[in-house]
Amino acid sequence: MNIILLGPQGSGKGTQATLLSGKMQLPKISTGDLLREIAQGKTPLGEKIKSYQSKGLLVPDGIVIEVIKGRIQRKDCKNGFILEGFPRTLMQAEHLGKITAIDKVVLLKISDAEAVSRLSTRRQCKKCNAIYSLNNIEGNKCAKCGSDLYQREDDKPGAIKKRLQLYKKETEPLIKYYGKRIVEIDGSKPVENVLNDILKKLGA
Numbered sequence: 001m002n003i004i005l006l007g008p009q010g011s012g013k014g015t016q017a018t019l020l021s022g023k024m025q026l027p028k029i030s031t032g033d034l035l036r037e038i039a040q041g042k043t044p045l046g047e048k049i050k051s052y053q054s055k056g057l058l059v060p061d062g063i064v065i066e067v068i069k070g071r072i073q074r075k076d077c078k079n080g081f082i083l084e085g086f087p088r089t090l091m092q093a094e095h096l097g098k099i100t101a102i103d104k105v106v107l108l109k110i111s112d113a114e115a116v117s118r119l120s121t122r123r124q125c126k127k128c129n130a131i132y133s134l135n136n137i138e139g140n141k142c143a144k145c146g147s148d149l150y151q152r153e154d155d156k157p158g159a160i161k162k163r164l165q166l167y168k169k170e171t172e173p174l175i176k177y178y179g180k181r182i183v184e185i186d187g188s189k190p191v192e193n194v195l196n197d198i199l200k201k202l203g204a
């Protein structure tokens with residue numbers, strides 16, 4: 001089963017993709033992680049990706065599609081995969097449709113208020129990039145490495161609102177595009193409940 005996880009920032013799609021991957025024995029493909037990984041290698045493709053990222057530019061769709069194509073051809077994807085962080089736009093979805101068939105698109109829904117509340121309490125470790133919620137930590141130190149935590153620029157209220165607006169504008173067309181393949185899930189519930197709802201609705 002080829003699955004996409006879709007949802008606004010703060011909907012927990014990264015977390016759910018990881019959990020789902022374990023439960024369904026399908027590899028999780030995060031385009032963000034994949035691009036970072038390739039950018040660290042000393043290949044021509046890695047250098048290319050790095051040159052965009054170092055200028056703060058988005059990696060062009062054509063390159064991301066090539067990267068995904070290479071990834072899903074690996075053996076571990078023979079029974080399917082869980083794609084997270086891509087596609088974000090209709091054009092990306094159409095490109096993706098040319099290299100693979102998507103069976104289900106899990107749409108994690110949360111209210112804007114919930115997204116803002118979750119993102120604005122998010123803190124990241126300066127050193128190891130671990131992510132925490134202010135609700136679950138004491139003090140301002142990383143539990144893994146002891147370094148200071150900080151609030152990312154894109155997790156500040158003004159930036160969050162912009163990201164949510166962009167998500168809506170870009171994602172609504174995707175919902176129409178995937179039509180019956182969309183599986184709607186209430187993402188505001190606790191992590192375990194959300195996971196169970198997804199598994200139930202996927203019949204997994």
Ligand SMILES: [Zn+2]
Pocket residue numbers: 125126127128129130142143144145146147
């Ligand atoms: Zn750390």
